[in-house]
Structure formats: structure tokens, C-alpha cells
Amino acid sequence: MKILVVGGMHGNEPLGIELVKALRNKPINNVDAVFANERAIQQNVRFVDQDLNRTFPGSVNGKTYEQRRAAWLIEKAKHYDIVLDFHNTYCSGNDCCFIGEQAKPILTQTAGFLDLRRVIVANYDCLNKYAKNCISIEISLDSPINSTELWYDRVRLLAQLQQFTTEGVIEKYLFTYRMSLQDRDTYKLKKANLKAFQAIDPALANKLGVRSPAYPIFIGDRFTPYNYGGILEKI
Numbered sequence: 001m002k003i004l005v006v007g008g009m010h011g012n013e014p015l016g017i018e019l020v021k022a023l024r025n026k027p028i029n030n031v032d033a034v035f036a037n038e039r040a041i042q043q044n045v046r047f048v049d050q051d052l053n054r055t056f057p058g059s060v061n062g063k064t065y066e067q068r069r070a071a072w073l074i075e076k077a078k079h080y081d082i083v084l085d086f087h088n089t090y091c092s093g094n095d096c097c098f099i100g101e102q103a104k105p106i107l108t109q110t111a112g113f114l115d116l117r118r119v120i121v122a123n124y125d126c127l128n129k130y131a132k133n134c135i136s137i138e139i140s141l142d143s144p145i146n147s148t149e150l151w152y153d154r155v156r157l158l159a160q161l162q163q164f165t166t167e168g169v170i171e172k173y174l175f176t177y178r179m180s181l182q183d184r185d186t187y188k189l190k191k192a193n194l195k196a197f198q199a200i201d202p203a204l205a206n207k208l209g210v211r212s213p214a215y216p217i218f219i220g221d222r223f224t225p226y227n228y229g230g231i232l233e234k235i
């Protein structure tokens with residue numbers, strides 16, 4: 001299996017950045033590793049001009065650094081069987097992965113192999129939407145699996161894999177809504193004691209205009225202080 005590991009899609013999320021460094025120090029056969037938003041990584045910020053993972057497909061002649069980087073990444077991704085794109089969140093209990101609507105079946109098998117049981121289909125302008133071989137891995141900063149060594153090992157095993165056996169039990173979700181800061185204040189969301197992947201009160205779901213059962217993620221994530229989180233529904 002030919003694998004591309006992407007770190008620093010968001011320049012201040014450490015897991016992917018450390019993993020790329022580890023893979024460069026100690027390379028694995030059939031695995032390449034790249035930094036996505038190099039300028040943001042250098043400055044330890046999420047992005048420079050705009051959020052790279054909302055900028056796809058981008059443009060080689062784009063005005064912003066991120067537009068050009070997005071186009072470069074899509075092109076780069078074409079040369080691999082699987083692209084593993086790493087992220088972190090401050091929200092506890094939020095470990096999961098993201099794929100695009102047009103994702104190749106190999107990605108749900110990959111999710112199972114990597115023991116990431118929650119698979120979210122994202123249709124905003126993220127890399128997954130344009131690279132059908134890209135799975136984004138989202139790990140809580142306080143998670144026991146937020147470990148460079150652990151992911152280095154899982155990548156090594158995936159690269160050696162000849163054939164997937166069973167993907168096991170996968171829970172699939174659709175990303176349907178972004179909770180705004182206004183939602184937070186209007187509906188007193190801080191007092192609602194939301195927990196990642198635990199269905200919210202149907203009355204609250206109704207107020208937000210989302211279908212029940214509705215599952216919150218990225219609640220109050222300090223990496224994205226300009227919104228309050230996301231809402232999923234099961235599919």
C-alpha cells in the first residue's frame with residue numbers, strides 16, 4: 001500500500017506535525033510524509049490567510065498561500081493509494097475520522113484497520129471532498145491515542161498490509177451543522193453540558209434546526225474559537 005501522511009493541515013495541531021517529523025527521521029517503505037501548511041507550522045498558527053482545509057480545490061495561481069497549497073496537495077494526493085491527514089482537537093472524547101462523499105471503499109476499511117470506529121462524511125471544501133483516497137484523522141489532545149509513536153506504528157502496519165480482512169463495526173455520520181458563537185449565546189450551549197458523540201436534547205436540536213438524534217463534536221474547541229462546534233447525524 002502506498003501511503004501519504006499529511007501533517008500540519010492546521011499549523012498548530014501537533015500530532016500530524018510530530019508524525020511527519022518522525023517519519024522523516026525514520027522512514028518507512030512506501031510511506032511519504034509532507035507538511036501541508038508549512039508557513040502556518042512555522043508560525044504555530046492554524047492558517048496564514050485562510051483555513052487550508054476549507055480552501056480546496058484551491059488554485060495553482062491562487063492569491064493566497066493556502067489556495068496554492070490546496071492545489072498542490074490535491075495533485076500530490078493522486079500518487080498514493082491512501083492519504084492519511086492528521087488533526088487534533090481540544091474537545092475530549094472526539095476521536096474520529098473524516099472522509100468525502102465520494103470516498104473510495106478502501107477508506108472505511110482503513111478506518112476499521114486503524115480502529116477509528118466513527119466515520120464522518122464531510123461535504124465542505126476539505127481535502128476529503130476532492131481526494132477520494134484521503135481520510136482525515138481527528139484525535140483529542142487528551143486522548144490515550146494522541147501519540148506519535150502509536151500512529152507511527154499503525155502507519156507502518158498499514159503500509160505492510162497486503163489485503164484488508166474485515167472493517168468491523170463502523171458508525172457512519174454526516175456533518176450537518178456548525179454551531180455559531182451566536183447559537184452558543186442564544187441557546188446557552190455552555191450550560192447544556194454537551195459531550196462529543198452524545199446525542200443532544202431533542203428540544204435543543206429542534207431549536208438549532210437539526211434532526212434528532214443529533215451528535216455534537218468539536219465543542220468549544222480552542223483551535224476554532226470562531227465557532228462553537230459541529231453537529232452530526234447518523235447515516
Ligand SMILES: [Zn+2]
Pocket residue numbers: 009010013086087088
Ligand atoms: Zn485540524
